[in-house]
Amino acid sequence: MKQYDYLVVGAGLFGAVFAQQAKEKGKKVLVIDKRPHIAGNIYTKKVEGIDVHEYGAHIFHTNDRDVWKYITQFIEFNRFTNSPVANYHGELYSLPFNMYTFNKMWGVVTPEEAINKIEEQKKAANTTTATNLEEQAISLVGIDIYEKLIKGYTEKQWGRPCTELPAFIIKRLPVRLTFDNNYFNALYQGIPVGGYTKLVKNLLAGIEVRLNVDYLQAKEEYDALAEKVVYTGPIDAYFDYRLGTLEYRSVRFENELLDIPNFQGNAAVNYTDRETPWTRIIEHKWFTFGKDENGNDLAKTVISREYSSEWKQGDEPYYPVNDEKNTALYEQYKELSSHETNILFGGRLGEYKYYDMDKVIESALKKADELLG
Numbered sequence: 001m002k003q004y005d006y007l008v009v010g011a012g013l014f015g016a017v018f019a020q021q022a023k024e025k026g027k028k029v030l031v032i033d034k035r036p037h038i039a040g041n042i043y044t045k046k047v048e049g050i051d052v053h054e055y056g057a058h059i060f061h062t063n064d065r066d067v068w069k070y071i072t073q074f075i076e077f078n079r080f081t082n083s084p085v086a087n088y089h090g091e092l093y094s095l096p097f098n099m100y101t102f103n104k105m106w107g108v109v110t111p112e113e114a115i116n117k118i119e120e121q122k123k124a125a126n127t128t129t130a131t132n133l134e135e136q137a138i139s140l141v142g143i144d145i146y147e148k149l150i151k152g153y154t155e156k157q158w159g160r161p162c163t164e165l166p167a168f169i170i171k172r173l174p175v176r177l178t179f180d181n182n183y184f185n186a187l188y189q190g191i192p193v194g195g196y197t198k199l200v201k202n203l204l205a206g207i208e209v210r211l212n213v214d215y216l217q218a219k220e221e222y223d224a225l226a227e228k229v230v231y232t233g234p235i236d237a238y239f240d241y242r243l244g245t246l247e248y249r250s251v252r253f254e255n256e257l258l259d260i261p262n263f264q265g266n267a268a269v270n271y272t273d274r275e276t277p278w279t280r281i282i283e284h285k286w287f288t289f290g291k292d293e294n295g296n297d298l299a300k301t302v303i304s305r306e307y308s309s310e311w312k313q314g315d316e317p318y319y320p321v322n323d324e325k326n327t328a329l330y331e332q333y334k335e336l337s338s339h340e341t342n343i344l345f346g347g348r349l350g351e352y353k354y355y356d357m358d359k360v361i362e363s364a365l366k367k368a369d370e371l372l373g
Contacts, residue, residue: 003225004030009215010232012040013357014347016203017364018230023207025372030225031204032213037197038204040232041318042357044195047257048300049292051195052284055316056251056306057268058196059287061189062358068188071361074202077190080287082183084268084280088148095270096183097145098176105144111177118142118175136167141175152274157249157308194293228371232347234317235333241313243332246352249319250311253304254278262290263301278305320352344371 005027008015016038019029037043041055059082062068086093094100102114121142130136133154137146150173151162158165192199215222216237223229231238236246267286271278282304285291290298311317320326330352337345346367348355355363 002227004028005227006030006230007032007222007226007228008230008232009033009222010040010347010349011035011038011200011204011209011211012232012347013042013200013360014350014364015040015230015232016200017361018346018368019207020203021365021368022372027372029207031207031209032215032222033209033211034214036211038209038211039197039200041316042196042200044197046195047302049296049298050285050300050302051191051288051293052255052302052304053196053282053287054253056253056304056318057282057287058357059184059189059191060357061184061186062356063187064358064362065187067358067361067365070365071199075192075194075199077188078193078288080191080267080289081189082268083181083266084183084270085266086149086153086270086272087276088152088272091148093149093272094181095149096174096176096181097141097149098181099179100181101145101149105148114177118145130167132163132167133165133169134162136170137162137173140170140173149272151272152276153270153272153279155274156277156279159308159310191287193288227342229343230367231343231345232350234349235330235337235345235352238345239333239336243336244329245313246329246333247321247326248311248315248317249321250309250315251279251318252307252309254307255302255304258301258303260301261297261299263303278307280306282306317349320348320354322352322354326352 006022006029008019008029008031011031011033015031019031022029042058043054044051045054059080060077084095086095093104099111099114102108102117106117108114108117118141121144122139125138125143127135127139130139137150154162215233234246263283264281266283268280268282270280284302284304285298292298344367345351346364347360
């Protein structure tokens with residue numbers, strides 16, 4: 001009999017939820033991670049009392065009551081609502097596109113005036129069949145919104161002109177004819193009080209965790225310790241890239257601690273012109289209304305400039321590129337994984353899927369239920 005029932009590779013959200021469920025069912029669990037910290041890409045660290053989102057902004061939101069009921073057992077969430085602002089050469093617009101946006105753009109006041117203006121611009125574009133992203137976006141919202149709020153931002157994100165990007169990237173652009181600037185249309189949303197690392201720490205309470213451990217470099221040693229493995233790393237890396245490398249979109253961050261109480265007055269400001277090199281600036285203290293977890297005002301602020309960058313093997317994988325080529329390659333790896341015994345592949349990297357956090361939790365709970373009963 002082996003020392004552990006489950007070896008969980010990866011101390012991110014999927015791994016932590018699965019481990020918590022296994023422990024609750026009386027299983028002995030070991031969690032390992034190659035990073036020096038738990039929580040994966042939702043890791044937050046304290047800087048001057050501010051919870052800094054080390055790998056980019058994460059805002060929890062869900063319509064799933066069961067997921068919300070589950071996760072709020074482990075930490076309290078605040079009432080943060082995601083209301084980003086777009087900065088186009090110093091002009092500020094409300095996002096997502098809503099009546100505040102249209103009023104600033106055209107001076108319209110009523111929903112009828114806004115829809116007439118959009119329709120007028122769509123008609124002027126005279127696009128019947130969109131052959132690229134630019135034509136597709138203009139056909140959906142007209143030239144003004146495209147030029148000021150979509151074009152530059154998208155070109156920075158993808159690293160190429162909108163005329164060279166396929167139309168299918170933008171299937172639809174939500175247009176709200178209300179003064180509602182809540183980015184997520186979700187029943188529940190917020191930020192964990194004390195940060196996401198605290199949430200994951202609470203999930204892993206009473207479970208053995210070893211950090212700075214590269215599973216793939218010591219696979220035989222760690223496989224020998226447990227009856228079953230839950231692997232949340234990149235599925236192609238597990239198979240030593242034998243069928244080829246799956247691609248990701250990547251981002252990088254420049255963090256700066258400023259000795260001022262307020263830099264931009266909002267958690268997220270998108271820079272939608274092409275000339276500004278970063279895509280957005282995150283000011284972390286506004287995820288918690290400028291206060292620490294004890295309700296004290298924060299004297300300083302931390303900002304993160306976010307840049308899109310071309311991903312290469314070895315870079316931090318962020319967003320799977322779910323195009324035809326990569327999806328077909330993942331399906332081949334998935335087939336390969338079906339022949340493995342005593343291992344479950346899960347999470348964003350293990351399943352090569354862009355998951356919101358609530359979907360990661362839902363998936364982990366479902367897989368745990370299937371395996372643990």
